[in-house]
Structure formats: C-alpha cells, structure tokens
Amino acid sequence: MNDFIQLLVSGILLGGVYALCALGLNLIFGVAKVVNFAHGEFLMLGMYAGYWLMRGTGINPYYGAPLVGAAFFVLGLLFYWCLMRFTIYKPEMTQVFATLGLGIALQNLALLLWGGDYRTVQVMPAGAESVEFLGITVSANRLVAFCFAMSILAAVVLFLRLTFLGRAIEAISQDISAARLMGIDPGRIFLLTFGLGIGLTGIAGAVLVPSFYAFPSVGTFFVLVAFVVVVLGGLASVPGTVIGGLVLGVMESFTGFFSPDLKEATHFVLLILLLALRPHGLFGVKGAEKEALK
Structure with missing residues (x-):
C-alpha cells in the first residue's frame, strides 16, 4: 500500500510539471489553430536560460523564472511577427514545415553554441534534496516545480476568465468571425497569444532545469509529452491540460515501476489510441482538432 501511495504521489508531481510544459502549446493551438512543432526547442532554450541564469548570476531558476518568462514573451512576439503572421492563414502543412524547420534550426543553434554536454543546476542545499512526509519520500525539486506549475496554471485560468484580454482570447478561440464583428482585432490577439504561449514555455x-538535464535535443522528449497531454486533456482546454498532465504522470510513474523500458513507449501507444478513438480528448470540444481560421 505504501508503494502504491509513493508511486501515486510521484506521478502527480510529475504530471503537474508535464501540464506546465504543455500549456503554451495548447494555448497557441486553442487560439491560432497552429500546432507549434518548435515547442520542444523553445522549452529547451528555457532550460538553458535557467541554467545560464544560475551559472552567470547565481539567481535560483525558480526565482528567475519570471525573468525568463518575460524574455521569452518578447521572443514569442518575434516568433509571431517574423514568421507565423505570414503563415497563420495558410494551409496547415505550411505551418507544420515553418515550425518544424524553426525547431531544427534552434536545436542545431544550441548544439553549436553550447555543445552536446548535459547540464543541470543544484538549487537545494545538501541533505535537503528530498522531503519525507508520513513515510512518503518525494524530490524537493519536483515538489517545488509542481507548486510552481499549479500556481501558473491557476493564474492563466483566472487571466482568461476575469480580464478583458483573456475574454478576447477565448472569443477568438471560439469564433473568429463573431469576434471580429465585436471589434476584436485577431492579429493583435494572435501576437499576444504567441507571446504568452512562448513565455509560459x-x-x-x-x-525544469533543476530536475532534468538540459541538452540540445531534450525538446524531442518533452514535445512528445506535451502532445500527449494536449490530446489527452482536450485541444484548447486549459483545465484539460492539467488533468491530462496528471493522468500521464501517474501512468508513467506506475509503468516505470513495473517496466522502466516501457515508460516512454506508453506515450506513443496512448497518443495513437487517443487520435484513433477520441481525438478531441477528455475535455476538448468535439471537432476542435479540425477547426481552421476563416
């Protein structure tokens, strides 16, 4: 019984981090209907940003995360303004090749600048790497990352529900034609959404960087996780992203306990089953995966 609770708690903590990884991807898709295949590479750059912030200035990545988010918000604006605004109304394959090409370029740029070495940072004091409560031991980094993730996810939900810009974003995601008639400028909302999505990434x-190694191809793993979380929870659903992340984290925790070799294979199997049986996910709107901008 104790092992079951240990695996469940570990899976929930991991799932919260997975949900945060997928949030930016789902936000951009929900509004602009663009599947960002460079999402993993932006996440990889965020890990390097946290690493170099710690190594260069001594600022803990948890404390420096808002600074990284602000810098990546600007990067997201540039991403949309320099590339995606030219493809936003183009066929889906144009967007796929544009984002996939950017991802390959970013991965090779990271390899050129920083090499292929694995990098991480130690932020917890010696002896405080884990926390024990009622016989359950969890990683302190995972616990902090989970709390961070849940706080950010809650803030995003409140922003979307309670602010004018948030309601404008939801209006564009639901019906772009009706939003135009209400005086909402889709171009400005797309620009803001890409900024927010990349900033959150x-x-x-x-x-993530205190818990996982940063290296140029790390985004390949996380982008698969993000896709599974988005499809599982529901396209364009922020609460669904949370549930999808938690479900995937718990599944991975139990699968890794019984058969570590099959841990990553479950991602592929689950993604294939979801796309075949329920492509709109648990909480997504049926047909959202087929919507396009008009």
Missing part, C-alpha cells in the same frame, strides 16, 4: 523550461 520559457518559464516551464527554467522550472
């Missing part, structure tokens, strides 16, 4: 990367 940068924060996720900074929060």
Whole structure:
C-alpha cells in the first residue's frame, strides 16, 4: 500500500510539471489553430536560460523564472511577427514545415553554441534534496516545480476568465468571425497569444532545469509529452491540460515501476489510441482538432 501511495504521489508531481510544459502549446493551438512543432526547442532554450541564469548570476531558476518568462514573451512576439503572421492563414502543412524547420534550426543553434554536454543546476542545499512526509519520500525539486506549475496554471485560468484580454482570447478561440464583428482585432490577439504561449514555455523550461538535464535535443522528449497531454486533456482546454498532465504522470510513474523500458513507449501507444478513438480528448470540444481560421 505504501508503494502504491509513493508511486501515486510521484506521478502527480510529475504530471503537474508535464501540464506546465504543455500549456503554451495548447494555448497557441486553442487560439491560432497552429500546432507549434518548435515547442520542444523553445522549452529547451528555457532550460538553458535557467541554467545560464544560475551559472552567470547565481539567481535560483525558480526565482528567475519570471525573468525568463518575460524574455521569452518578447521572443514569442518575434516568433509571431517574423514568421507565423505570414503563415497563420495558410494551409496547415505550411505551418507544420515553418515550425518544424524553426525547431531544427534552434536545436542545431544550441548544439553549436553550447555543445552536446548535459547540464543541470543544484538549487537545494545538501541533505535537503528530498522531503519525507508520513513515510512518503518525494524530490524537493519536483515538489517545488509542481507548486510552481499549479500556481501558473491557476493564474492563466483566472487571466482568461476575469480580464478583458483573456475574454478576447477565448472569443477568438471560439469564433473568429463573431469576434471580429465585436471589434476584436485577431492579429493583435494572435501576437499576444504567441507571446504568452512562448513565455509560459520559457518559464516551464527554467522550472525544469533543476530536475532534468538540459541538452540540445531534450525538446524531442518533452514535445512528445506535451502532445500527449494536449490530446489527452482536450485541444484548447486549459483545465484539460492539467488533468491530462496528471493522468500521464501517474501512468508513467506506475509503468516505470513495473517496466522502466516501457515508460516512454506508453506515450506513443496512448497518443495513437487517443487520435484513433477520441481525438478531441477528455475535455476538448468535439471537432476542435479540425477547426481552421476563416
């Protein structure tokens, strides 16, 4: 019984981090209907940003995450303004090749600048790497990252529900034609959404680097996780992203306990089953995966 609770808690903590990793991807898709295949590379850059912030200035990545998020917000604005605004109304394959090409370029740029070495940072004092409560031991880094993730996810939900810009973003995601008639400028909302999506991805990367190694191809793993979380929870659903992340984290925790070799294989199997049986996910709107901008 104790092992079951240990695996469950570990899976929940991991799932919260996975949800944060997928949030930016789902936000951009929900509004602009663009699947960002460079998402993993932006996450990788966020991890490097957290690493170099710690090594260069001594600022803990958890404390420096808002700075990374602000820098990546600007990067997201540039991403949209310099590339995506030219493809936003183009066929889906144009967007796929544009973001996939950017991802390959960013990965090779990281390899050129920093090499292929694995990098991480130690932020917890010696002897405080784990926390024990009622016989359950968890990683202190995972616990902090989970709390960070839940706080950010809650803030995003409140922003979307309670602010004018948030309601404008939801209006564009639901019906772009009706939003135009209400005086909402889709171009400005797309620009803001890409800024927010990439900014959140940068924060996720900074929060991850104390728990995972940063290296140029690390985004390949996390982008698969993000896709599974998004499809599982529901396209364009922020609460669904949370549930999807938690479900995937718990599944991975139990699968890794019984058969570590099959841990990553479950991602592929789950993604294939979801796309075949329920492509709109647990909480997504049916047909959202087929929507396009008009």
